[in-house]
Amino acid sequence: MTSASELRSGKTHRDENFPVASWIIHPRHRALILSFYNFVRTADDIADHATLAADEKLRYLDLMEAELLGNGDTQPEAVNLRRALADRTMPPRHALDVLVAFRMDVTKLRYENWDDVIHYCRYSAMPVGRFMLDVHGESTSTWVASDALCAGLQINNHLQDCAKDYKNLNRVYLPRDALASSGASVEMLGEAKSPPALLACLQALAVRTEALLDQSKSLGAEVRDFRLGLEISVIQAFADRIVGMLKVRDPLSERVHLSPLELLGQSFAGMAGEMARRAIGRRPVSNPAAGA
Template sequence: MGAADFTSGKGHRDENFPVASRLVRAELRPAILAFYRFARAADDVADHPTANAEQKLAQLDRLEAGLHGEAGFSVEGEDLRSVLQERGLTDRHAHDLLEAFRRDVTKRRYADWSELMDYCRFSAAPVGRFVLDLHGESDALWPLNDALCSALQVINHLQDCAKDYRSLDRVYVPVDRLAAEGLDVDCLSRSKGSPQLRRVIAGLARQAGALLDRSRPFAERIVDRRLALEVGVIQALAESLVRRLERRDPLSERVHHNALEAACLALRGGLVVAMRRLVRIVGARQPGLHGSRG
């Protein structure tokens, strides 16, 4: 199989969360899109419905070869390498993503929350870390980034749990959580989630919510104003999805936002960050606003 055989046709506008939106500085969007195209190519390989594991791993190796500068193996890898070299950025985050996609090919079950979080460390956190590096932000923000990105990954897993099982026999819902409710993975093949499965999903959604509690200060600590607004938008969208997953059955009910819902949440999330930054700036310039003792 060649690279074209793995392409899903999915683009950055098809994702559940913003990718290189208009909030991001225009001169940085091409670099983010190069990283996205690399990640999308690897994701398409790992999720291909008919290719076998050997074919998938070989194609991921081709992506890595392109990232290393070997010509003729992967356009996406070569393009990302050029972007990284031009901006003096590390390829570490791209390599971490490849580790996650190789796991997708070879690992179909996750024993517990800890194992899932280890996967998210490679599958989700590198995306945000790359964006932070690109903007020249401090790596001191990485823990907040990792909490947000891991929450987003868990949300996507829960929304797509039935599809992942039916089409790929891949289950990110920790097996110990299912077993605690007397369930096995076949419960994800049903047209409607049982009360037991609903409890499992709601519990995992609450844990994703706890990650979002940790990431809430993230946007305010980002120096770049436009990136801060984008992170605020993503935080608001994620918090809303967690609340839905606590109440809704992803096997039989829609969890994803429609366009109007997403737009309203995005506006609210951006405004919250903008107002908090404004209050902080005004407070820093006029310390007397915080009150004085005398």
């Protein structure tokens, strides 16, 4: 095997919890965004591969990094992103950051506390938002609110997939101290339905994630690009709906993903809200806390 492409899971940008290079984004940006997505998706699939040995995963991730930096041409996703970034004279910093998270996925199976999870999000999720903002020429001052949104999206995903991550990869993102304070154990993630202690832990983490998402609400008003503002509003609508489900449902036994109809409804609602906000010139609705 010479290409990491052969390790892809089959998941595409259409399978994510948020739109990727959707029709909302200006066409001139979509090819670069998809190149970034395909690089990240390939690296993620390497880290999550069910049968590949840890040292082989790390070898492939190192190879992806080397070729992103110009040392070789055997990995299509790395080469394509390298060329796409060069066309826009953009550095690979955000792609290099996400590789840090995927190496953590290979070597780190447990997280001690909320700050530990946020540190992971600093590399797994926040670089994605920062990349999008850089593509659109936005100020780095927008990163604070973007970081909150991206971390919230990531933790939503951790809560949605907590049982699958545990059963398939023995990987648990739920903080040890949160489990302990609720009287829950990691082993409960293997059950068909959450025991009361685990459900209390999961729903408390959802409440904390909702507060994190609230810190991102100023982002749409901070960005200048109209299309990007609409995309952000849709992403926030998705995130808000998902965290609302997680606050009241059990991800081990109940649906906590959006149906196609819900995706469509939340998309229109998010865009309508952002267009109305821009039309009346309303200012940001919150002041995000300092990011990581």
